[in-house]
Amino acid sequence: MNYEKSHKLFERALSVIPGGVNSPVRACKSVGMEPVFIDHADGCMIFDSDGNSYIDYIGSWGPMILGHRHPSIIEAIESVLKRGTSFGAPTDLEIELAEMIINAVPSIEMVRMVNSGTEATMSAIRLARGITGRDTIVKFDGCYHGHADTLLVEAGSGVATLGIPGSPGVPESFVSHTLSLPYNDIDAFKKVMSEQSEKIACVIVEPVAGNMGLVPPVDGFLEALRELTEKSGSILIFDEVITGFRVAFGGAQSLYGISPDITCLGKIIGGGLPVGAYGGKNEIMSHMAPQGPVYQAGTLSGNPVAMAAGIAALLQLKEPGFYDSLEEKASRLAAGLEKAVKKAGKKAAINQVGSILGFFFTDKEVKNYEDAKTCDLEMFSAYYKGMRQKGIYIAPSQFEALFVSAAHETEQIDATIKAAEEILGEL
Numbered sequence: 001m002n003y004e005k006s007h008k009l010f011e012r013a014l015s016v017i018p019g020g021v022n023s024p025v026r027a028c029k030s031v032g033m034e035p036v037f038i039d040h041a042d043g044c045m046i047f048d049s050d051g052n053s054y055i056d057y058i059g060s061w062g063p064m065i066l067g068h069r070h071p072s073i074i075e076a077i078e079s080v081l082k083r084g085t086s087f088g089a090p091t092d093l094e095i096e097l098a099e100m101i102i103n104a105v106p107s108i109e110m111v112r113m114v115n116s117g118t119e120a121t122m123s124a125i126r127l128a129r130g131i132t133g134r135d136t137i138v139k140f141d142g143c144y145h146g147h148a149d150t151l152l153v154e155a156g157s158g159v160a161t162l163g164i165p166g167s168p169g170v171p172e173s174f175v176s177h178t179l180s181l182p183y184n185d186i187d188a189f190k191k192v193m194s195e196q197s198e199k200i201a202c203v204i205v206e207p208v209a210g211n212m213g214l215v216p217p218v219d220g221f222l223e224a225l226r227e228l229t230e231k232s233g234s235i236l237i238f239d240e241v242i243t244g245f246r247v248a249f250g251g252a253q254s255l256y257g258i259s260p261d262i263t264c265l266g267k268i269i270g271g272g273l274p275v276g277a278y279g280g281k282n283e284i285m286s287h288m289a290p291q292g293p294v295y296q297a298g299t300l301s302g303n304p305v306a307m308a309a310g311i312a313a314l315l316q317l318k319e320p321g322f323y324d325s326l327e328e329k330a331s332r333l334a335a336g337l338e339k340a341v342k343k344a345g346k347k348a349a350i351n352q353v354g355s356i357l358g359f360f361f362t363d364k365e366v367k368n369y370e371d372a373k374t375c376d377l378e379m380f381s382a383y384y385k386g387m388r389q390k391g392i393y394i395a396p397s398q399f400e401a402l403f404v405s406a407a408h409e410t411e412q413i414d415a416t417i418k419a420a421e422e423i424l425g426e427l
C-alpha cells in the first residue's frame with residue numbers, strides 16, 4: 001500500500017498540531033507507524049487520502065454502530081441545517097433525544113446533554129460530590145473516564161499505550177481523593193468500603209470495561225458495587241459512554257440488571273457528532289443548576305445538529321432484532337479469529353460482549369488491567385501492521401477494543417478472518 005499522501009499530510013500536521021493529531025492514540029506511535037489520513041468513509045469501509053480502502057473496526061472509537069454515512073443520519077442532519085446550526089437556546093430536539101434516552105434506560109429519569117464523554121463523567125463526579133458532601137472517588141485500574149484531572153489515574157488505553165502513569169499537569173492534591181482499585185476484584189472493593197465508606201462520594205466504573213481491550217465484569221462484581229454503595233450512601237456512576245446503546249438498547253445496566261444512580265453516555269448518542277450526557281433519577285438530577293446548586297454549563301450543549309443526528313441513530317437502534325443481528329456478526333468474527341489463532345499456533349485471549357471484542361496477545365484469561373498488561377506488545381504491533389496492509393483498520397493499540405457495526409456483512413467479516421489467518425501465520 002502506498003501512504004505517500006498520508007505521509008505528507010502527517011508532516012504538515014506535525015508542525016501545527018501536537019504530535020500531528022487531536023487525540024493521542026490516533027498517531028499510531030505505540031505500533032511504530034504513521035497514521036493514515038482519512039478522506040471519507042461509507043458503511044463499514046473507510047478510505048484514506050491515498051485511495052487505500054479498509055474494513056473499519058474502529059468506528060470512530062465506538063459511535064459508528066450503524067456504519068458510516070447511514071442515510072437516515074445524513075438526512076436528519078441535512079434537514080436540521082435548514083433551521084440553523086446553533087442557537088444557545090432550548091429546542092424541541094433536546095427534549096426528543098432526552099425522552100428517547102429516558103425511555104431506553106430505566107435508571108434515567110432526567111438527563112443533561114453535554115458535548116463529550118469527558119464532560120459527562122466530570123460533571124457526574126461533581127454532582128456526586130455535591131450531593132454527598134464527600135470528596136473521595138473510587139475508580140478501577142484500566143477504566144478510562146475521559147481526561148478530567150481527578151480521573152486520570154490508571155486510566156487505560158491512551159495512557160497505557162504511551163506508558164505514562166496519569167499525566168504531568170495534574171496536581172497531586174487533585175488525585176489525592178481518587179482511589180483506583182483492580183477491576184473485577186470484589187474483595188479489594190469490599191475492603192475499601194469497610195474501611196472508609198463514609199468518605200466515599202461515588203464509585204465510577206465502566207460496567208463492561210472497553211479501554212483496556214474489552215473486559216466483561218465477573219459475576220457479582222457489579223452487584224457488589226451496587227449493594228455497598230447503597231449501604232454507605234455513596235453514588236454509583238456507570239460510565240456507559242462506550243456501552244450505552246452498544247451492548248444493548250438499554251446499555252450494560254439492562255444487560256446485567258443493575259441500576260446505577262448516575263449514568264454517563266456519549267459516543268453512540270451523538271450519531272457521529274460530538275455529544276455526551278449524564279442522567280439519573282429526578283432526586284439526583286434536580287441538584288443540577290438551575291434547578292439546584294451544582295453548577296455545569298455549555299455554550300454548544302444540546303446543539304441542534306448533534307441532537308438531530310442522535311435522534312436519527314437511536315431510531316434505527318430501536319428496530320426489533322437490531323442487537324441480535326449485530327451480535328451474530330461479532331460472534332462470527334470472534335469465532336473466526338479464535339480459529340485463526342489456533343491454526344497459527346499462537347496464544348491469544350478473545351473477549352466479547354455484544355458487538356465489542358477484545359483480542360489480546362496473551363495466554364492468560366484477561367479479567368483486569370494486570371492481565372491485559374501481560375500482552376506481547378511487539379507481536380501486536382506486527383499484527384497491526386500486517387492487518388493494515390491487508391486493508392483491515394483496527395485500533396493501533398493492544399489496549400483498544402474492536403467495534404463491529406451493523407454495516408459489516410459476512411463478506412467483510414470473513415475477509416477479516418482470512419487476513420488475520422495469513423498475518424498470524426507469518427508472525
Ligand SMILES: *Cc1c(COP(=O)(O)O)cnc(C)c1O
Nearest residue numbers: 116117118144145146239241242
Ligand atoms: C470515550 C470514553 C470517554 C470519554 O469520552 P470523550 O467523548 O472522548 O471525552 C469516557 N468514558 C468512556 C468509558 C469512554 O470510552
